[in-house]
Amino acid sequence: MEKIIEYILEQTKKILSIDSPSGYTQEVADRILEEYASMGYHAQKSVKGGVVADLGGNHKEDAILLTAHMDTLGAMVCEIKGNGRLKVSPLGGLHPMNTETENCRVITRCDGIYEGTFQLENASVHVNSEYGKAKRDFDTMEVVLDERVSSKEETEKLGIMTGDIVAFEPRTVITEKGYIKSRFLDDKLSVAILLGFAKYMKEENITPKRKIYHHITAYEEVGHGACGSVPEGVTEILSVDMGCVGEGLACTEHQVSICAKDSAGPYTYQVVNDLVKAAKEHEIDFAVDVYPHYGSDADAALEAGYDCRHGLIGPGVYASHGYERSHVDGVRATVELLKAYLL
Numbered sequence: 633m634e635k636i637i638e639y640i641l642e643q644t645k646k647i648l649s650i651d652s653p654s655g656y657t658q659e660v661a662d663r664i665l666e667e668y669a670s671m672g673y674h675a676q677k678s679v680k681g682g683v684v685a686d687l688g689g690n691h692k693e694d695a696i697l698l699t700a701h702m703d704t705l706g707a708m709v710c711e712i713k714g715n716g717r718l719k720v721s722p723l724g725g726l727h728p729m730n731t732e733t734e735n736c737r738v739i740t741r742c743d744g745i746y747e748g749t750f751q752l753e754n755a756s757v758h759v760n761s762e763y764g765k766a767k768r769d770f771d772t773m774e775v776v777l778d779e780r781v782s783s784k785e786e787t788e789k790l791g792i793m794t795g796d797i798v799a800f801e802p803r804t805v806i807t808e809k810g811y812i813k814s815r816f817l818d819d820k821l822s823v824a825i826l827l828g829f830a831k832y833m834k835e836e837n838i839t840p841k842r843k844i845y846h847h848i849t850a851y852e853e854v855g856h857g858a859c860g861s862v863p864e865g866v867t868e869i870l871s872v873d874m875g876c877v878g879e880g881l882a883c884t885e886h887q888v889s890i891c892a893k894d895s896a897g898p899y900t901y902q903v904v905n906d907l908v909k910a911a912k913e914h915e916i917d918f919a920v921d922v923y924p925h926y927g928s929d930a931d932a933a934l935e936a937g938y939d940c941r942h943g944l945i946g947p948g949v950y951a952s953h954g955y956e957r958s959h960v961d962g963v964r965a966t967v968e969l970l971k972a973y974l975l
């Protein structure tokens with residue numbers, strides 16, 4: 633098991649190092665597809681850009697689909713300003729406050745990648761007496777390019793255009809005590825967990841009772857990741873996505889979270905029951921929570937019309953959609969719960 637955990641951490645770092653805001657996931661999808669293929673699984677890309685892998689199993693008519701998403705928050709250039717700096721529009725629920733001062737990459741369509749930093753306008757505290765009071769939003773913040781540009785024309789000459797993707801530096805750190813800190817642990821940590829689960833099944837030569845599929849989705853952060861590509865015979869969809877950690881909730885970064893209800897309503901009663909039962913029987917450190925502001929890929933699939941049961945689990949992640957933190961204990965508990973529930 634420790635080998636699998638090490639593999640998950642290594643994959644987490646690899647996947648986090650490939651920029652993939654919603655709408656720009658081709659490269660990370662190729663990487664994930666390769667990883668499933670190298671383990672000997674049949675995996676393919678959906679037209680929409682997701683990766684669907686077949687993990688085998690006997691009962692094809694009662695199959696389960698596990699989803700995790702490879703797309704992340706990010707931004708898109710929406711205006712090149714007169715001073716040559718960039719105004720951006722968020723992709724998904726990116727918050728300007730916790731993205732302030734982050735380094736970023738502007739990925740142009742034809743002219744390569746440019747670096748910059750997302751800053752408040754007039755960001756020098758020695759110059760701007762309103763710095764502390766200024767409102768932080770997408771109208772008052774801008775990408776300052778690391779290029780010698782001071783006009784719209786100069787920036788355009790670089791090849792930067794409206795519609796270019798802006799990816800923020802994840803700043804991944806894994807501490808000696810097992811804390812995992814990075815932007816976009818939501819949901820690349822769970823993508824790595826699903827890869828680790830696939831590797832575990834292969835190495836232990838396990839054929840599950842029910843057929844298992846994985847769908848690594850591409851548009852979760854904008855709401856429609858798992859709205860398609862549900863394989864024939866799937867009767868249950870389990871999202872593996874970050875577990876909420878914060879005031880009023882029970883889960884910590886050291887546990888696996890089982891979500892009973894989120895913004896789209898309650899998860900399937902029997903699925904939550906069975907997850908809780910499996911966790912208790914195997915003495916897995918878990919918490920059941922109701923998430924105040926959350927929607928999952930499993931919700932999206934049901935909203936799209938699929939006739940399935942649904943559930944949501946994931947490692948506890950603090951400071952979600954900002955500089956996030958989880959722990960290797962939460963990763964281990966999530967893998968253990970997948971094993972207890974499915975194998």
Ligand SMILES: [Zn+2]
Nearest residue numbers: 818819873874
């Ligand atoms: Zn997520």
